Amino acid sequence: MTNFNSSASLHVARLVYILVSVCAGMAIAYQMAGPDKLWLGSVVGILVASFFILVENLTKTYTIRGFSTGTFGLLIGLFCAWLLTKIDIPLLITNVFQEQISDEKAFILAFNTILFSSFGFLGTVIALRSSQDDFAVVIPYVRFRQDIRNGRPLLLDGDVITDGRLPNIMESGFLEKNLVIPRFVLNELQIMANSPSPGRRQRGQRGLESLEQLQKSTSIKVTIHDSQSESSDDTHDAHLLQISRILNAKILTVDNNLAKVARLQSADVLNLTDIEEALKPTIDIGTKVNLALVRTGKEDHQGVGYLPDGTMIVVNHAVSKIGSTQNVTVISTINTTAGLMVFADLDEGKSD
Numbered sequence: 001m002t003n004f005n006s007s008a009s010l011h012v013a014r015l016v017y018i019l020v021s022v023c024a025g026m027a028i029a030y031q032m033a034g035p036d037k038l039w040l041g042s043v044v045g046i047l048v049a050s051f052f053i054l055v056e057n058l059t060k061t062y063t064i065r066g067f068s069t070g071t072f073g074l075l076i077g078l079f080c081a082w083l084l085t086k087i088d089i090p091l092l093i094t095n096v097f098q099e100q101i102s103d104e105k106a107f108i109l110a111f112n113t114i115l116f117s118s119f120g121f122l123g124t125v126i127a128l129r130s131s132q133d134d135f136a137v138v139i140p141y142v143r144f145r146q147d148i149r150n151g152r153p154l155l156l157d158g159d160v161i162t163d164g165r166l167p168n169i170m171e172s173g174f175l176e177k178n179l180v181i182p183r184f185v186l187n188e189l190q191i192m193a194n195s196p197s198p199g200r201r202q203r204g205q206r207g208l209e210s211l212e213q214l215q216k217s218t219s220i221k222v223t224i225h226d227s228q229s230e231s232s233d234d235t236h237d238a239h240l241l242q243i244s245r246i247l248n249a250k251i252l253t254v255d256n257n258l259a260k261v262a263r264l265q266s267a268d269v270l271n272l273t274d275i276e277e278a279l280k281p282t283i284d285i286g287t288k289v290n291l292a293l294v295r296t297g298k299e300d301h302q303g304v305g306y307l308p309d310g311t312m313i314v315v316n317h318a319v320s321k322i323g324s325t326q327n328v329t330v331i332s333t334i335n336t337t338a339g340l341m342v343f344a345d346l347d348e349g350k351s352d
Helices: 006-033 035-058 064-085 089-096 104-129 132-138 166-172 183-193 198-216 236-247 256-264 272-279
Strands: 154-156 178-182 221-225 250-253 269-271 288-296 303-306 312-316 325-336 339-351
Touching: 006 035, 064 104, 154 236, 166 198, 178 183, 178 236, 183 198, 183 221, 198 221, 236 250, 236 256, 250 256, 256 269, 256 272, 269 272, 288 312, 288 339, 312 325
Parallel strands: 154 178, 154 250, 178 221, 250 269, 312 339
Antiparallel strands: 288 303, 288 325, 303 312, 325 339
8 A cells, every 4th residue: 555656666666676686696796706707696686686576566465464464373373383392293203213214303303394384384374364353362452453543444446536525525524534545446537537528537537636635634544555456357346345355444435336246245335325325314204394495396386395415395285385494294205216206285384
């Protein structure tokens, strides 16, 4: 997880590492073989640097969180192996098979090497497969800490970034202010902002403006995640879910399909559409509402008003009351593709 200029920093770090490796190789060659073998030292330095850079590229999805978790598992595995060596199992084996074992010290060294490496490997793998709650069981009241000040990361998809409500929602303080944007999502926004389609271009520009506004906030942490997908065949949503597992992050979206897939895979997801639906007031038949009538309805006698969430209420025989606030009683509701339609009657003699 890096800032916007992380790619350039990584390239500089790799270049410096190659130069240091070449210089170190040439120095070793000079000491061991003389000035005639400086070229050999530089070649070996480049090969060593290339190997470790290759390893670094193969572990792009491996974060410091994974490293710390793996190290903890490795230590547990090595500790278990050390306990077994105290039982003197190698000595027991050499005593039983002393005729087959010609060199007792070599056998004990090989046995201990296999024992420690095997238990270290098992401990590392099991730790990487475990969750934070599992560690809390092993070490009560202790968890691998994230950034407490900013809270658990919120992983953003492209749809929620292009939603104009995001900056205001984050400033409200209801959600954690630790935002993570995958690099491929940022690239998609840039492509959208340069699209020849006016609607698509407007969405992309709105998304980039939202990110810029969030970055300017001193209370919100915005970072870019650079890890690549484990498989080139992974879809957009699959890559998001993969990153959320790596970072133990919640996914913030307005995509209902992504939210469903995330829940099926036991990933934590916050769908702003669900929050919006939950905040809508419940309108049932018989509900009394104090409503401002603002325009005429489809029928000449109807007046129309709106609830704070945008729900339209059509009031019968209220055309003469337009421009005033009236107490109305809901008489029927209809669910349509455009949303909920509500019909009401005036409460005569009860108006503001």
